Amino acid sequence: MKIKxxxxxxxxxxxxxxxxxxxxxxxxxxxxxxxxxxxxxxxLHPGRRPYxxxxxxxxxxxxxxxxxxxxxxxIPPFQAxxxxxxxLAIGSSVLTRPYSISSAPYQARxxxxxxxxxxxxxxxxxASEWFLEQAEVGMKLEADxxxxxxxxxxxxxxxxxxxxxxxxxxxxxxxxxxxIAWGNLDLDLTILYGSKVHTDIVCAKELAEAENTAREKRSxxxxxxxxxxxxxxxxxxxxxxxxxxxxxxELIERYSDGDTSFFFCGPQPMFPxxxxxxxxxxxxxxxxxxxxxxxxxxxxxxxxxxxxxxxxTYKITVVRGxxxxxxxxxxxxxxxVSLERAGIKMDTHCRGGECGYCRSRLLSGDLFVSPLxxxxxxxxxxxxxxHACSSYPMxxxxxxxxxx
Numbered sequence: 001m002k003i004k005x006x007x008x009x010x011x012x013x014x015x016x017x018x019x020x021x022x023x024x025x026x027x028x029x030x031x032x033x034x035x036x037x038x039x040x041x042x043x044l045h046p047g048r049r050p051y052x053x054x055x056x057x058x059x060x061x062x063x064x065x066x067x068x069x070x071x072x073x074x075i076p077p078f079q080a081x082x083x084x085x086x087x088l089a090i091g092s093s094v095l096t097r098p099y100s101i102s103s104a105p106y107q108a109r110x111x112x113x114x115x116x117x118x119x120x121x122x123x124x125x126x127a128s129e130w131f132l133e134q135a136e137v138g139m140k141l142e143a144d145x146x147x148x149x150x151x152x153x154x155x156x157x158x159x160x161x162x163x164x165x166x167x168x169x170x171x172x173x174x175x176x177x178x179x180i181a182w183g184n185l186d187l188d189l190t191i192l193y194g195s196k197v198h199t200d201i202v203c204a205k206e207l208a209e210a211e212n213t214a215r216e217k218r219s220x221x222x223x224x225x226x227x228x229x230x231x232x233x234x235x236x237x238x239x240x241x242x243x244x245x246x247x248x249x250e251l252i253e254r255y256s257d258g259d260t261s262f263f264f265c266g267p268q269p270m271f272p273x274x275x276x277x278x279x280x281x282x283x284x285x286x287x288x289x290x291x292x293x294x295x296x297x298x299x300x301x302x303x304x305x306x307x308x309x310x311x312x313t314y315k316i317t318v319v320r321g322x323x324x325x326x327x328x329x330x331x332x333x334x335x336x337v338s339l340e341r342a343g344i345k346m347d348t349h350c351r352g353g354e355c356g357y358c359r360s361r362l363l364s365g366d367l368f369v370s371p372l373x374x375x376x377x378x379x380x381x382x383x384x385x386x387h388a389c390s391s392y393p394m395x396x397x398x399x400x401x402x403x404x
Contacts, residue, residue, distance in 0.1 A: 044076055048087060048144045053137050060202045063120040064132055075108040075115055078146030080175040080185060085349040087142040090130050095340040096348050097127040100171040104178035118203055120168035124297055147349050150291040152187055157261040160188040164247055164274055166266030174203045177210035180226040190255050191230045194247045197237040249277045265291040292352040295370055295390050299332035302370050309394060317398040318344060329393045336388040345404040346388060353390030360388050365397030
């Protein structure tokens with residue numbers, strides 16, 4: 001691009017405007033035919049849409065499953081393992097929260113399509129507490145789906161998967177198990193599921209039904225190739241007769257056989273632990289898939305986070321177009337959380353710093369960017385862009401965000 005000079009370049013804009021007007025004048029009176037690619041794209045990715053809660057059921061001592069049916073009868077197709085992002089208004093806060101889809105893709109098709117999410121109680125969890133205590137059948141919520149790359153891809157993954165789950169991290173594997181048993185997924189799935197006690201095994205009944213159905217089909221149908229096996233591992237349950245303690249390398253290797261891909265989804269503290277086991281086992285990056293995790297609720301657990309910033313408060317000047325607004329912010333909470341508390345809309349999805357939907361510009365001040373799941377491009381890092389869900393104010397800051 002050649003820059004001739006400020007005034008000469010500015011004058012060029014009027015020529016573009018006149019050319020645009022000329023094109024309008026010469027355009028035919030008949031409308032342009034509908035674009036089939038655009039139509040298909042809108043069906044696959046319709047954006048935020050309304051859904052009704054049509055059923056709520058208990059899934060463990062600390063979890064409930066919520067069923068959602070579309071207002072317009074259409075659910076975008078998704079892969080087992082992907083997630084949905086809900087838009088919520090709780091009190092004066094406006095926020096989004098991601099939850100893995102625990103139903104199977106085949107259940108989103110047919111005469112009465114639906115999808116489900118299974119939400120486990122999280123101490124101090126703002127959205128999870130709202131769902132578990134206040135959400136009711138008949139409520140209408142807005143949701144956007146599907147998101148995420150955490151699903152089986154036959155061109156990349158081995159036909160045998162050893163899934164490692166902890167707590168609510170079981171939910172994407174529940175979706176996979178159902179799709180194997182009743183849908184259209186040819187896959188051998190073994191799930192090592194770590195939990196505290198056997199009374200809190202999330203979706204235990206559904207996992208058992210999927211395992212039994214897949215076993216029966218494999219015995220009676222020569223063309224059925226899938227299998228499901230769940231091995232609960234109880235960390236602190238003296239009455240549990242099965243596997244106990246932590247999920248160790250020895251346990252993972254015991255249930256691994258031949259060409260295997262490993263999938264992991266669980267709480268943040270398990271990520272480095274399982275990743276180190278994969279390195280010790282010599283598992284290549286292509287054969288190890290891990291789901292996105294939200295940033296730790298306790299910022300001091302983030303590697304490199306300045307401990308002296310815990311409890312400090314700053315001001316964030318938020319720029320949206322020509323509008324500026326000043327809000328309070330805690331140093332040990334992500335910028336996105338401060339915006340949500342102030343009722344300022346921001347599009348976040350993964351909540352872990354990877355997807356980039358909350359990409360914003362730092363105009364002045366200092367931020368700490370969490371190294372856990374930092375999905376920024378190299379150019380963004382150099383030009384002052386950050387992901388609000390995984391960045392923390394270290395001083396008074398001024399930022400520019402998208403207008404929603």
